[in-house]
Amino acid sequence: MKPKVAFFEFTSCEGCQLTVLDTLQRHPELLEVIEIVQFREAMSERGEDYQIAFIEGSCTRPSDEAKIREIREQAQIVVALGACAHLGGINAIRNRMPLEQTREYVYGDKKDWFETYPARPLSAVIEVDAVIPGCPIDRKEFATAVTHLLQGRKPAIPDYPLCIDCKLTENVCMFLRGQTCLGPVTRAGCEAICPAQGQGCEGCRGLIPSPNMHSIKQALREHGMTEDQIAAKLSLFLTYQTMQLEGVTPA
Amino acid sequence: MTTLKVDVHHVTRVEGHGNIVVDVQNGVLKQCDLQIVETPRFFEAMLRGRPYLDASHLTSRICGICAVGHATASLRATEQALGVTPSPQTTLLRKLNFHGEILDSHILHIYMLVAPDYLGVGSVIPLAQSAPDVVLRALRMKQLAGDLCAAICGRHTHPISMTVGGFTHFPSLETLRELRARLVASRADCDATIELLAGLDFPRFERDTEYVALHKGEEYCFIDGVIDSSDGGRWDLEDYRLITNETIVPHSSAKHTRHQRDSYMVGALARFNINHDKLHPRARAAAEALGLAPKVINPYLIAAAQAVEVVHCTEDAILLIDQLLEMGIRHEEPAAPTRLTGEGVGAAEVPRGTLFHHYQIEDGAIVGANCVIPTGQNLANIELDMRALVPTILDRSQEDITLALEMLVRAYDPCISCSTHMLNVRFV
Ligand code: SF4
Ligand code: SF4
Ligand code: SF4
Numbered sequence: 001m002k003p004k005v006a007f008f009e010f011t012s013c014e015g016c017q018l019t020v021l022d023t024l025q026r027h028p029e030l031l032e033v034i035e036i037v038q039f040r041e042a043m044s045e046r047g048e049d050y051q052i053a054f055i056e057g058s059c060t061r062p063s064d065e066a067k068i069r070e071i072r073e074q075a076q077i078v079v080a081l082g083a084c085a086h087l088g089g090i091n092a093i094r095n096r097m098p099l100e101q102t103r104e105y106v107y108g109d110k111k112d113w114f115e116t117y118p119a120r121p122l123s124a125v126i127e128v129d130a131v132i133p134g135c136p137i138d139r140k141e142f143a144t145a146v147t148h149l150l151q152g153r154k155p156a157i158p159d160y161p162l163c164i165d166c167k168l169t170e171n172v173c174m175f176l177r178g179q180t181c182l183g184p185v186t187r188a189g190c191e192a193i194c195p196a197q198g199q200g201c202e203g204c205r206g207l208i209p210s211p212n213m214h215s216i217k218q219a220l221r222e223h224g225m226t227e228d229q230i231a232a233k234l235s236l237f238l239t240y241q242t243m244q245l246e247g248v249t250p251a
Numbered sequence: 252m253t254t255l256k257v258d259v260h261h262v263t264r265v266e267g268h269g270n271i272v273v274d275v276q277n278g279v280l281k282q283c284d285l286q287i288v289e290t291p292r293f294f295e296a297m298l299r300g301r302p303y304l305d306a307s308h309l310t311s312r313i314c315g316i317c318a319v320g321h322a323t324a325s326l327r328a329t330e331q332a333l334g335v336t337p338s339p340q341t342t343l344l345r346k347l348n349f350h351g352e353i354l355d356s357h358i359l360h361i362y363m364l365v366a367p368d369y370l371g372v373g374s375v376i377p378l379a380q381s382a383p384d385v386v387l388r389a390l391r392m393k394q395l396a397g398d399l400c401a402a403i404c405g406r407h408t409h410p411i412s413m414t415v416g417g418f419t420h421f422p423s424l425e426t427l428r429e430l431r432a433r434l435v436a437s438r439a440d441c442d443a444t445i446e447l448l449a450g451l452d453f454p455r456f457e458r459d460t461e462y463v464a465l466h467k468g469e470e471y472c473f474i475d476g477v478i479d480s481s482d483g484g485r486w487d488l489e490d491y492r493l494i495t496n497e498t499i500v501p502h503s504s505a506k507h508t509r510h511q512r513d514s515y516m517v518g519a520l521a522r523f524n525i526n527h528d529k530l531h532p533r534a535r536a537a538a539e540a541l542g543l544a545p546k547v548i549n550p551y552l553i554a555a556a557q558a559v560e561v562v563h564c565t566e567d568a569i570l571l572i573d574q575l576l577e578m579g580i581r582h583e584e585p586a587a588p589t590r591l592t593g594e595g596v597g598a599a600e601v602p603r604g605t606l607f608h609h610y611q612i613e614d615g616a617i618v619g620a621n622c623v624i625p626t627g628q629n630l631a632n633i634e635l636d637m638r639a640l641v642p643t644i645l646d647r648s649q650e651d652i653t654l655a656l657e658m659l660v661r662a663y664d665p666c667i668s669c670s671t672h673m674l675n676v677r678f679v
Contacts, residue, residue: 013312013318014314014316015314015408019315019408090312093309101296102293102296135312136315136406193405193411194405196405197412197419198418198420199412229302232300236309
C-alpha cells in the first residue's frame with residue numbers, strides 16, 4: 001500500500017506548496033509511490049486518513065492550534081515545509097514589534113476584527129518529526145526527503161554552514177566582493193544559490209547548531225553595516241531563532 | 252428552490268483560504284459573501300524600519316505565485332522614491348522575467364485550477380490517465396515558464412538577482428538562445444491551448460462592470476504606465492488611492508475597493524478589455540478564434556482572456572529575447588539612488604490584475620508602506636457577481652449552485668494569500 005500523504009498550509013505564501021507541485025511535475029515517479037489524499041490548492045478531493053503530513057506556514061493565531069494538533073494526532077510523520085513552518089519565517093518579523101501597533105498600522109480602528117498573535121514555528125505548537133528548510137524549499141531536497149520517508153528514515157539536513165556549499169560551488173565570497181552574507185551561520189543545503197546569483201545569504205534555511213552570533217555581527221560591522229542594518233539582516237528569516245537565543249519573548 | 256443555504260468552507264483549487272456563504276430565504280437573497288478567512292499578514296508593518304534593499308525580497312513573500320510581480324512593483328516604488336533610472340537592458344530583462352511569471356501562473360490557472368471543472372473532475376490528477384496529452388502539454392508550458400524566470404532572476408518563486416536599479420546576475424546569450432528556441436517551439440502548445448479553451452462550455456452569465464488596467468502607449472503593458480478605466484478616465488500611478496478607495500469589511504481580512512461604480516474588475520479580462528488593440532497579432536487572432544471582442548462582460552471568460560495573454564506573452568518574450576541578443580548582454584552595476592529620502596509608487600499588472608506598492612523612505616530606511624493587491628480589488632466585484640448570479644440559478648440543485656459559485660470565484664483566480672490569504676462556499 002502506498003503511504004497516504006496530505007498537505008496543509010497555515011500562514012504562508014504557498015510558495016513551498018507550489019514548489020512541491022513543480023517537483024511532482026518534474027518527478028512524476030514520486031506520484032507512483034505515494035498517494036496524495038489532500039492538497040487544497042491543487043485538488044477538490046479531501047481524505048482524512050493520511051500517514052504523512054506536510055505542513056507549510058507558521059502558526060499566527062490561537063484558532064490555528066487545534067487544527068495543527070489534529071493533524072499531529074492523525075499523522076505518523078509530520079514534516080515542516082519551508083521557513084515559515086520551520087522557523088516562523090518572515091511572519092515572525094513582527095514579533096519584535098508591539099502587536100497592537102502592528103495591528104493598528106494595517107487595520108486602523110478595525111484592528112480588533114481579525115484574530116492574530118506572534119508568529120511561531122510549528123515546533124512551538126507540536127512535535128515535528130522532520131523539516132525541509134528554505135524559503136522556498138529546495139526541489140531536490142523535497143524529492144530526496146520523500147524517498148527517505150518512504151524508507152522509514154528521517155530526512156537528514158546538513159548542520160554545517162552554507163560557506164561549505166558556497167566553496168564547493170566555487171563562488172567568490174560576497175565579503176570579498178565588498179558585500180555581506182549570513183553564510184557563516186546559516187545551514188547549508190541550497191548550493192549557496194543566493195551568493196551564486198550575486199546576493200548575500202539571508203539565512204532562510206535557519207541557523208546552524210551553535211552559531212557564533214558574536215563574530216558574524218562583528219564581520220558585518222567590519223563590512224560597513226550599521227547596528228540597524230545588522231538587526232534587519234538577522235531578522236528577515238531569523239527573528240524567532242535569534243529571539244530564542246537572546247531569551248527575549250515576543251512583544 | 253426558494254430557500255437555500257450554501258456554506259463552502261475553504262474553496263479548493265485557489266491560492267489561500269476563503270469561504271462562500273449564501274443565504275436565501277423564501278426567494279430573497281439575505282446574504283451572499285465571499286469571506287476571506289486568511290490570517291492577516293501585516294507586510295506593511297513589517298517593512299517599516301527596514302533598509303530599502305530588503306523591500307523586494309520581503310514583499311515577494313506576499314505570494315508564491317506572483318513573487319516576481321511583487322518584487323517588480325516593489326523595486327519600481329523604491330526606484331521612484333530614490334530617483335533611480337534603470338538601464339534599457341534592465342527594463343528588457345524585467346519585462347522578459349515578468350512574462351515568465353504570467354505564463355506560469357496562467358497555465359497553472361487554466362489547466363490545473365479551471366479546466367478540471369469543465370472536464371468534470373476534481374483535480375488535474377485523473378486527467379493524467381484520461382487526457383495525458385493535455386496534462387503533458389500543461390507541464391511542458393509551465394516548465395518553460397519556470398525555466399524562463401529562473402534564467403533571468405535565479406529562481407521562480409522568490410527572485411534572487413533582481414535588485415533596486417538592476418540585476419546582480421545575468422543570463423548568458425547561450426541561455427537566451429535556448430529559451431528562444433523553446434518559446435518558438437511552444438507556439439504549437441499555445442495553439443492547442445486556444446483550441447482547448449474554444450471547446451469549453453463557459454456559463455452564459457454576464458454582468459457589466461468597470462474594468463481597470465494599466466495603460467502605456469502602444470504597449471500591452473505589464474509594468475509602469477498610467478491607470479485606465481473602461482468607464483473613462485486616466486490617472487497617474489501616484490493617484491492610485493483615488494481608484495482603490497480601500498475600506499475594511501468585517502467578513503474579510505482583505506480590504507475591499509470601489510471606484511466609479513460599486514465595484515471594479517482587474518486582471519486578464521480587464522487588461523483585454525482596455526488594451527486589446529495592443530496585443531500581438533497572433534494573440535489578437537487567438538481572441539478572435541475564442542470569439543472574444545471587447546468589451547467582454549462574462550467573468551467566466553477570464554480564463555479565455557488568460558489564454559490570449561499566454562499567446563501574447565510567448566510572442567513578446569521572443570521579441571524581447573531578439574532585442575537582448577542583438578544588444579548583447581552586458582554585466583552592469585545596478586543604477587545607484589540619487590537620494591536616500593523620498594516617496595514613490597510602483598505598479599505592475601500581475602497575473603490577477605493591477606498591483607500597487609507605495610513606499611516612504613527616509614535615510615535609506617522604509618518608514619511607510621502600502622500595498623494594494625489585485626484580489627483585494629476584485630473581491631467586491633466577485634460578491635456583486637455572486638449576488639447577480641444566485642437569483643438566476645435558484646431553480647438548480649444546491650450542488651449545482653455551489654459548483655457555479657465556486658467556478659465563478661475560481662474564474663477570478665483569486666490569490667487569497669496575497670489578499671492576505673482567502674476562499675471557502677458556505678451555504679448557512
Ligand atoms: S517558507 Fe517562503 S516560500 Fe515557503 S511558504 Fe513561507 S514565505 Fe512562502
Ligand atoms: S559568500 Fe557567504 S556563504 Fe559564500 S563563502 Fe562568503 S560568507 Fe560564506
Ligand atoms: S543562500 Fe541563504 S538565503 Fe539563499 S537560499 Fe540559501 S540559505 Fe536561503
